[in-house]
Amino acid sequence: MKSNRYGVVTGLVVLSLGILAGDPDRTGAGEITWSFQILHEFSSTDGGPWEPWEMIQTTTGDIYASSGAGGSNNVGTILRFSAASGLSTLVHFGNGNGDYPQGGLIEGADGNFYGTTYQNAGSANGAIFRMTPDGGFTNLHHFDCSKGEGSGPICRLMQAPSGELYGTTFYGGASGCSGNSAGTVFKMTTNGEFSTVVSFNRTNGANPQCGLILGNDGAFYGSTIGGGGTSGDGYGTIFRLTPNGQLTTLHTFDYTVAGSCPSGNLLQASDGNFYGTTEYGIETDFGTIFKMTPGGDLTTLVSFNGTNGDYPHGDLIQADDGWIYGRTIGGGRFDGGTIFKLSTNGTFTTILDFDDTNGLGPWPALVLGRDGNLYGATFGGGAGAGGVAFRFVRPPRITGIQCTNNMAALTWMSYPGESYQVEWGTNLETPRWTAFQNRIIATGSNNASSFPLEDRSRAFYRIGLLPWHP
Secondary structure (H helix, E strand, C coil), X not given: CCCCCCCCCEEEEEEECCEECCCCCECCCCECCCEEEEEEEEECCCCCEEEECCCEECCCCCEEEEEEEECCCCCCEEEEEECCXXXXXXXXXXXXXXXXXXXXXXXXXXCCEEEEEEEECCECCCEEEEECCCCCEEEEEECCHHHCCCXXXXXXXXXXXXCCEEEEECEXXXXXXXXXXXXXXXXXXXXXXXXXXXXXXXXXXXXXXXXXXXXXXXXXXXXXCEECCCCCCCEXXXXXXXXXCCEEEEEECCECCXXXXXXXXXXXXXXXXXXXXXXXXXXXXXXXXXXXXCCCCEEEEEECCECCEEEECCCCEECCCCCEEEEEEECCCCCCCEEEEECCCCCEEEEEECCECCEECCCCCCEECCCCCEEEECCEECCCEEEEEEEEECCCEEXXXXXXXXXXXXXXXXXXXXXXXXXXECCCCCCCCEECCCCEECCXXXXXXXXXXXXXXXXXXXXEECCCCC
């Protein structure tokens, strides 16, 4: 685990003769923004995991992920980040337990983790597995495309309120194992009872490249990168699927008007509309961001042009600040990909350009951690060239201050278990801030500490969220 040059996020107050004189959400030099931290740099040459997929944070604060390459057989691993013990590899794939996990893990209601592998012992059919938090591994199902089960699962599973796991396969289904097969939606209990829910036939879509989400109405929503239309020659679909297996196509992409090849899970945002991305179209063939009503009316919000990124690949997420966040795998200032934010009315801002030193090609989706921060990964770049795991940290928000007997008592919104540091300086331009303590470990969602004023006529105080590792 490592820190880096991207800095510490601060909340800031200004004390003048013991009186609060500054907006706790501003520095005086512009609004405080999220800050980028590298959590780990993977190596493509040391036999460890690399090409990490989506990271998920558990209730303990630990972070789990699968990797698509590396490990003892170079076909992937499952890894865990712990603030106490660093990086641990829990599972090495390629020992008859599947090859090339894709799409990341989910944490089930039972506390175990579930995921899929694209292949199984060299077969393209793939498998579904379960893993305990300490790495106990069980294969629950091996796909058999000759039985119409589908093959090549490449997306995250989801767990329905009923407890069943739902997912998609890119190939296979009722059309068998041919290269022209169109994929499936399947469901499985956590003890391995498997059934196919839908076989795509091109007129209702073809080759889902993403998983399902649960809509506000209790139905499932997803997309395919091909098919649709009366002849099945469309450029992808968005569909609604009821728990009893009734599929309705809500939108068929036509390339020139709304782009093609929708990728990644849909997002149903706080306004009730669905948001997603296409990999191609409209004007420069670099992809789009769209909004769709629950009834299927679709509007293109952003058309990528390379400068603002290209090929937005995968899930969008909405943080509790109301903004929608996502990434492109290419384009931007250094052609290494970007991270962007988007308002529900279409206001678009690039907030990070990847430049190799901070990673390249952020294929895995961003995820919202339980601590309120955004977590992500890249497939390349970093010091070891095997990708990086990173997070965007939220600025600590100072909520109160009391000054008595030459002491300042600061209160700020915090995340339990995270480490903070309070510093002071004589002006905003000072190159060195003085720390009162090395670190303060928050015990709740609000934290308070007292610090001496020492008869300063004017001082600036800031609270920073320290890097994730000890």
